[in-house]
Structures are given as structure tokens and as C-alpha cells.
Amino acid sequence: MELASNGYLDMELLRFTTAGSVDDGKSTLIGRLLYDSKSIFEDQMEAVRQASMVRGHEEVNLALLTDGLRAEREQGITIDVAYRYFATPRRKFIIADTPGHIQYTRNMVTGASTAHAALILVDARQGVLEQTLRHAYIASLLRIPHVVFCINKMDLAGFGQNVFSDITAQLRAFELKLGLQFVHFVPVSAKWGDNVVDRSERMPWYEGPTLLELLEEIPVGAGIGPGARFPVQYVVRPNSDAFHDYRGYAGRVAGGCFAVGDKVQVLPSGQESVIASIDLYRESLTETSGAQSVTIRLRDDVDVSRGDMLVKNDPLPVTGQDIVAMICWMNPRALRQGNKYILRHTSAEVRCVVRTLESRVQISTLEEVVPCDALEMNGLGRIRLRTTRPLVFDAYRDNRNTGSFVLIDEGTFETVGAGMIVC
Amino acid sequence: MEYMNHSTRSHLRELEAESIFVLREVAAQFERPALLFSGGKDSIVMTWLALKAFYPARLPFPLVHIDTGHNFPETIHYRDALVEQTGARLIVGSVQDSIDRGRVVEEKGFHASRNMLQTVTLLDTIAQHGLDCCMGGARRDEEKARAKERFFSHRDEFGQWDPRNQRPELWNLFNGRKHMGEHFRVFPLSNWTEMDIWQYILLEGIEMPSLYFTHEREVFCRDGVWLAALPCIPRRDSESVEVHRVRCRTIGDITCTGLTLSEANSLEDIICEIAATRVTERGGRADDKRSESAMEDRKKEGYF
Structure with a gap:
């Protein structure tokens, strides 16, 4: 069985969020990503084909793949954060699809809070709107490492290079002000699929990666800060004969790395102790890796409960x-x-x-x-x-x-x- | 094997860490939580993750099984063996009881199912045991309405879900605050896909009910879906019984569990089969086919 050797069981996970204004084709873009990356099943596609016909649309409306709730199907807008999943042979993706309607901006913050990358849609005909800047600002505020501006509806702008470079220049002017970390620009037509998964033949002037290529290449960091931080979630005390004196602090590493033998402080009390063991079910680890959920035992009998944090002085919080x-x-x-x-x-x-x-x-x-x-x-x-x-x-x-x-x-x-x- | 190493940044390990975090938040934030156990693969994986989250202590919450009375016997055997092995507490809510006590009326006809009736039994069980949080194995990739569900989903005193008024959920900060009479549904597997579930079962070597592997069974075909030829599903004269090699892709109540013609005999076979499949797993679920927004309507009423 090649499941292990081909990396199938060990793919990277990229979480990204999408934002745009009303009607700039965000649902269509996501539908296109899912459809062209072959993540759509026959029964889902058939349902969309039927629904498009009932509504009298000329072509199959890919936006219907993701518009989940009845109210949105009726109003034609997305009203809440929806999560989508797809995988390519290289990566697994989680999309937090957030609505562009102004009163629902809180949802973009929600979707952005766990994202490695943000996709912000710009309608090629409309250019940069206040909503575009709001979304870019939120991405910078939430410290999303990568921001991808998708200049969409290029088909309605004659696939013109000038349209793309004008919008790019406008956004570049704000980029410095916003303090974004890594910024990318891709000209696309979600409706026809240009530069989404497959390269566009109608925009030969664009030499960068397609949207999916970009999403497959954006580095996925460890996702946690450098200083060692372990907020205690729950105290594990079995009170059983086999584990009579067991007292473990369960939590998820929120920064840095902890190893057996490390000197730690319990904050806010300031008591000090040393890590005696790091348990993950029946295994004992020598050190943690990334944002692992583990149970830590200390050498000394110190007073630790939920809400306390184990930290190392590298530096202290x-x-x-x-x-x-x-x-x-x-x-x-x-x-x-x-x-x-x-x-x-x-x-x-x-x-x-x-x-x-x-x-x-x-x-x-x-x-x-x-x-x-x-x-x-x-x-x-x-x-x-x-x-x-x-x-x-x-x-x-x-x-x-x-x-x-x-x-x-x-x-x-x-x-x-x-x-x-x-x- | 290299992929068994915890230090790899496997997506499965990341999903595992996230789910364990959610399970521990539930134990810490609620007074009387419970884990809804259906006997299907998702609730089996959720139970496994819960065992890991609190080891070496026992589960700090009971398992709740809503029994429609139309379960495959294999499901009940698996459930009882699991309870025996782990020392978990089990609460069974019976749909048959709800029918006998006149709380619900049994559906009639060829498409009769106890699926809708489960909601009443579930809400009654929650009230009877004073549960303030029920964890479910639902995943967001299953169905369109599920895609909007939060990890911590607030339910009003009628057990209903209001999709337009959900609490924003940011970072990994879960808000389980509630008023008297309200409760939460929590979905620790929200970010898992069907493929992730099977890969994880393989990675961890979790024992699964035999129904998931190929076996010979008397079946009949209705609306393009193979169903088990058992007395709890009345058949039309035109629906003839055949014997085929089948397996379950999802396990629910017998009346709404579509069977897949399959030769898959191992976890590796199942993973390859899913990778090649062109129909979603809920494609075989009769309960979703009632209308375009069937799931959304059931969820608003307080369904799982």
C-alpha cells in the first residue's frame, strides 16, 4: 500500500479566508476552485445543474455550490461564514468563506482569525472600493501573513493588462500604509476559470502563478509565536488505583517548545518548577512540536489550575x-x-x-x-x-x-x- | 513507519490537536456535557479522541445513544463492547419509548423513517438528564447547512438553531456562556473530511464495526439507493430482494442507511474507494433527499 510513501497521510494544511464586496463573484470563484480541482461530486453538481435550471440561469451557476442556507439562496447573498474543504495531491485546504455585505464584516474577522492567507476579491470593472480597503486592513490587523488580491471579472474588462496594472498600482499604494507582510496579485475570471486552476490563454501578459498554484506554494509556518506558552485548560486527575498520584495539566501549546527537564514558571503566581513528563495518550514525548495538545506533569506539587499559564523565560510574557x-x-x-x-x-x-x-x-x-x-x-x-x-x-x-x-x-x-x- | 511520528506536521495531527482542544474546553466549560454516540465512524473517532484527551482518567462525560429501535445489531454490539472496555457511562434515549408514550407519532408508508422522530427523543433525553452540552460527530464537509455551523453552537430553550444569529467564533476562544434552559451543541470534528476520518482510523489502528467492510447481504434497490431488506422497511411489490456484496459508507438508522456495492475489505481498500468515488457520502442518505434544504430545516428544529 503506498498510502504512507506518497505522503497521503502527511499533507500540509493551509487555512485561508476569502472576502469581497457584494456581487464581485466570490462564491463563483470558490465554486470554480472546487470544480476545477475536481473536488465536486456528481450528486452535488447535478443538484446545482437542476437549481440553475429552475432559476432560469443560462449556464450552470457555480456559486450555488457554496450558497448553503435557504435565506441566501433566496436573496442571492452569502450571510454567514461557511467552511469548505478540498485537497490537491500537495495540500489540504480549509476555506473560511466570508460574506462581503457591509453589515456582516464581523464575519470576515471571524474567518481571518485562524487563516494563513486571505483572498480578497476586486471587481475589475469597479476597481478598489472602500470595502476592499476594509478587508485589506482587517487582514493586516489580524496579522494574516499572506494576502492575495484576485482581480476578478477580467472577462468583462476585455482581459486588459492596463485594468490589472492600474488596480495593482492603487493597492500597492495602500500596501505600505497597511503594513501587510506578503502580497500577491492574480488576474482571474472565476466564471470562465481563467487563472484559477488552469492558466488563462486570454491573458498571455500575466506570467505569475495561477491562484491554485499560489495557494499550493504559500509557506505554512508553525503558526505559533517563539516564546514558550502553555495555557492550562484542564487538570487531569484520574483518582484510580493504577494512577493514584497522577496530576497532569492538559492544554495546547500556544507558543514555542517545551521539553522534559525544562524549567517553567506558572503565571500569574510566579511559582517555578521543572517539566517531569509530557504525555500524549499512552506515549511520553521528550519535547513538544508546534501547537500540540498534550498533558504536562511537573516535578513539584505546585498550585496550578485552568486559566494559569506555564511559560519559559524566552522572554517572559x-x-x-x-x-x-x-x-x-x-x-x-x-x-x-x-x-x-x-x-x-x-x-x-x-x-x-x-x-x-x-x-x-x-x-x-x-x-x-x-x-x-x-x-x-x-x-x-x-x-x-x-x-x-x-x-x-x-x-x-x-x-x-x-x-x-x-x-x-x-x-x-x-x-x-x-x-x-x-x- | 515515518508517518506515525508525532513530530511530522501531518494534517491529521493538526486536526487531532484541534479536536482534543475542543473536547477539553467542553469538559472545562460545561457542568453536564455528554457525547452523542451513534455507532457511526464519526462518533467512534470522536470517542477515541476523547479517550486521548483525558487519559489516563476516564471520560468526564457519558455517551448518549439515541436508539431508533431500527439499528443494525452490529452497531449495538460495538457500542456495548466499547462501553465495557472504556468504563464509560452510557445513556440510551429510545424512540420506541417516545412513540409508546405518545410524544411522537410513527410515520406511515414506504418511506417511513424514525429519523425525524429522533429530534424529540434527543431533546427529551437532554431535558431528563439536565445536559447542558451535547457533542456531535458532525463535520462541516457533509452538507451545505453544516458548513455554517460553529464548533460551539448555541441552542435556545427550544433546542433550536438560528443560523442568522450565531455567535462569532474567533481564534480558538470558545464562548460556552448560556442562560438557564439553554444548551450547546459542540462539534469537535468540524474541520475533518470523510477522507481525514478514514486516514486517521488507519493511522491509529482503530477497530471498526464490521458493517463498514464488505459483506453479503439481502438488499433491494429504491430510487437508485441500495437498502437492507429487513422488516423495518416495508417494500413495494416491485422491489425485489437480491443478494449483493455491500458495505455501509455511513451508518445510521437502517431505514435511511444506503449501502454501497463494494469489495472493500480493509481500511486501505476503503480509502482507495473513497478517493475514487464520485458521489458524496450523504448521497446515499434518504433523509437528505426530502427537499433542497432538508438538513437546514431539521437543524433549526433541534436535530443533531
Whole structure:
């Protein structure tokens, strides 16, 4: 059996998100990626063929492959984050497909939070819109390493090189301002498949990779920051005869690497101990690799519970109650100075108060505007928080796991804000 | 074998780590969680991951089986053996009981299925045992409405899902806060595909029910789908019984489990078969064929 030798059981996983404005063909592009990479099954295709016919579309409408909910099929727009899966012989992909409609921008932040790459669609006829910049800004704010601008509907722009280079130049001007890490541009026609999976014969002037080639080549990093961080999720105590004194700290590595024998600190208490063993089911590991879920035992009988973090001094994270963060607001009830929320950060949960709402980001100019007294739904701003108990954190730019948090409304328990710690 | 090494960045190890993280969040955030066990491959893998997540402790939650009374006997044997081996607690919710107590009315006719009735039994079981979170083995790649599901899916006091008002889910921060009477459905396998499930079963050497491998069985064909010729599915005169070598691609209630003509005799065979297949696994599920949004409608009512 060649399952092992051909790497079938050991592929890389790339998570990417997609964003675009209404009607710029995002669902069609994803439908095209799935269809041309042969990820669509016959019964799915037959259902789409039937549905297209019923709606009186001339051709098979690939967008119907991904528009899942009844309300969206009726309105013709995607209303929530939907996840899609496909694989090529080289990689497995998870797509977080997010809607472009302005009131649903919170969903792009959701989809972007776990992504290695962002695909942002631009309608070749419309050029760069405020929505395009909003999406690019969110990608930069969430520190998505790779941003791919797909200039779509090139068929309706005569497959012209000028159209593509004008839009590229416009976006380049913002790129520096946004501080994006790696930026790519691909001219495509999702409807006809040009440069999506197969190279376009109608745009010979474009010499770069097709969209799928690009997605197969983008490096997938370890995905976690360098400093060793282990938020304790759950304490494993079997209380059985066979494992009478077993006390293990279960969690998922949120940064760096831990090895048996390493000296660790338990924060926020500051107690020190040494790693006695790293358990993964019946196996014992000598060290962790990437974002593994393991159970760590310590040599000393120290007081550790959920919400604490095991760390190494390489360097230490911040332990404190005052936090400055960028926040994306996701609820119709606005964020105001003085409001109190539940704050969830790694496995810790504390209460917090918004000390000051320092500024709001003006998307059209990408500038922070002061002063402001409320942050409305889909607004982005900078806030200063005070927590009831100390949190153990890093800046978001250094570690996406220990630098992120969500705010929860104390009355409704809805998730109302997504925060990225500045310092 | 090299791919057995934990230090490889295998996609399976990444999915495993993510699912174990979710299972531990459930144990930490809820007071009375439970794992919905159907006897199918997804709930078997979920149980396996749960055993890994809490080892060497036993599962900190019971397994809940909603029994339609129309199960393959192999499923029940497998379930009981698993409970015996792991010392897990088992709660069985019986659809037959719901029928006997007049909570639901049995469907009639050739397409009668207890699939819809399960929802009532499930919600009754949740209420009876005061469960505040049920973990299901559903995957987002199964069906269009599932693709929008969160890992932590909030349900109101009627057990209903409101797809337009889901909580945003960011990074790996799961919000399980709820009011009295509300509960959560949590899907630790959200990001797995059918192929990932089988590859993982092979990688881990998980024992599977014999129904997944080829066997000879009396079957009949209805609307292009092979079904088991057993008394709980009434047949039309025109539907004649034949004997074929078949296997299950999904296992559910007998009345809605389509069988695949197959010679696949090992996990490797199954993986090759799936790689070559041109129809989705739910293509054989009679319950999805009722309308274009059948799954969405059932989920809103509180289905799995």
C-alpha cells in the first residue's frame, strides 16, 4: 500500500479566508476552485445543474455550490461564514468563506482569525472600493501573513493588462500604509476559470502563478509565536488505583517548545518548577512540536489550575491588569467608555471595564480618529482596558494565541468584540 | 513507519490537536456535557479522541445513544463492547419509548423513517438528564447547512438553531456562556473530511464495526439507493430482494442507511474507494433527499 510513501497521510494544511464586496463573484470563484480541482461530486453538481435550471440561469451557476442556507439562496447573498474543504495531491485546504455585505464584516474577522492567507476579491470593472480597503486592513490587523488580491471579472474588462496594472498600482499604494507582510496579485475570471486552476490563454501578459498554484506554494509556518506558552485548560486527575498520584495539566501549546527537564514558571503566581513528563495518550514525548495538545506533569506539587499559564523565560510574557488593544466591534449595542464585559483570553476568563475608547479607525483614510464616544457594530478602534485579575499575555504581533481575546456581554452572553493586544 | 511520528506536521495531527482542544474546553466549560454516540465512524473517532484527551482518567462525560429501535445489531454490539472496555457511562434515549408514550407519532408508508422522530427523543433525553452540552460527530464537509455551523453552537430553550444569529467564533476562544434552559451543541470534528476520518482510523489502528467492510447481504434497490431488506422497511411489490456484496459508507438508522456495492475489505481498500468515488457520502442518505434544504430545516428544529 503506498498510502504512507506518497505522503497521503502527511499533507500540509493551509487555512485561508476569502472576502469581497457584494456581487464581485466570490462564491463563483470558490465554486470554480472546487470544480476545477475536481473536488465536486456528481450528486452535488447535478443538484446545482437542476437549481440553475429552475432559476432560469443560462449556464450552470457555480456559486450555488457554496450558497448553503435557504435565506441566501433566496436573496442571492452569502450571510454567514461557511467552511469548505478540498485537497490537491500537495495540500489540504480549509476555506473560511466570508460574506462581503457591509453589515456582516464581523464575519470576515471571524474567518481571518485562524487563516494563513486571505483572498480578497476586486471587481475589475469597479476597481478598489472602500470595502476592499476594509478587508485589506482587517487582514493586516489580524496579522494574516499572506494576502492575495484576485482581480476578478477580467472577462468583462476585455482581459486588459492596463485594468490589472492600474488596480495593482492603487493597492500597492495602500500596501505600505497597511503594513501587510506578503502580497500577491492574480488576474482571474472565476466564471470562465481563467487563472484559477488552469492558466488563462486570454491573458498571455500575466506570467505569475495561477491562484491554485499560489495557494499550493504559500509557506505554512508553525503558526505559533517563539516564546514558550502553555495555557492550562484542564487538570487531569484520574483518582484510580493504577494512577493514584497522577496530576497532569492538559492544554495546547500556544507558543514555542517545551521539553522534559525544562524549567517553567506558572503565571500569574510566579511559582517555578521543572517539566517531569509530557504525555500524549499512552506515549511520553521528550519535547513538544508546534501547537500540540498534550498533558504536562511537573516535578513539584505546585498550585496550578485552568486559566494559569506555564511559560519559559524566552522572554517572559507580560502579567498585568491594564491592556491596550485594537478591537473589532461585532454587536448592535455599541461599545462605550465605562462599559463592563467578560473577557476571555486563552483559558482565562476575567471581568473588565473599558477605561478609555482612545480612537476609531477611519477606513477610507486608514487613519485613527480621535475623539469618539462609541464604537458601533463593524467599527474598529483602540481601547484601554482594566481587568479584575491579572492576565498573562503577549502582544498580538508576537503571538496570535496569547495576544487575542474576545469580549462577552454580561447580560446576553453574546460574543461582542474581538481584541488584539497592542501592549 | 515515518508517518506515525508525532513530530511530522501531518494534517491529521493538526486536526487531532484541534479536536482534543475542543473536547477539553467542553469538559472545562460545561457542568453536564455528554457525547452523542451513534455507532457511526464519526462518533467512534470522536470517542477515541476523547479517550486521548483525558487519559489516563476516564471520560468526564457519558455517551448518549439515541436508539431508533431500527439499528443494525452490529452497531449495538460495538457500542456495548466499547462501553465495557472504556468504563464509560452510557445513556440510551429510545424512540420506541417516545412513540409508546405518545410524544411522537410513527410515520406511515414506504418511506417511513424514525429519523425525524429522533429530534424529540434527543431533546427529551437532554431535558431528563439536565445536559447542558451535547457533542456531535458532525463535520462541516457533509452538507451545505453544516458548513455554517460553529464548533460551539448555541441552542435556545427550544433546542433550536438560528443560523442568522450565531455567535462569532474567533481564534480558538470558545464562548460556552448560556442562560438557564439553554444548551450547546459542540462539534469537535468540524474541520475533518470523510477522507481525514478514514486516514486517521488507519493511522491509529482503530477497530471498526464490521458493517463498514464488505459483506453479503439481502438488499433491494429504491430510487437508485441500495437498502437492507429487513422488516423495518416495508417494500413495494416491485422491489425485489437480491443478494449483493455491500458495505455501509455511513451508518445510521437502517431505514435511511444506503449501502454501497463494494469489495472493500480493509481500511486501505476503503480509502482507495473513497478517493475514487464520485458521489458524496450523504448521497446515499434518504433523509437528505426530502427537499433542497432538508438538513437546514431539521437543524433549526433541534436535530443533531
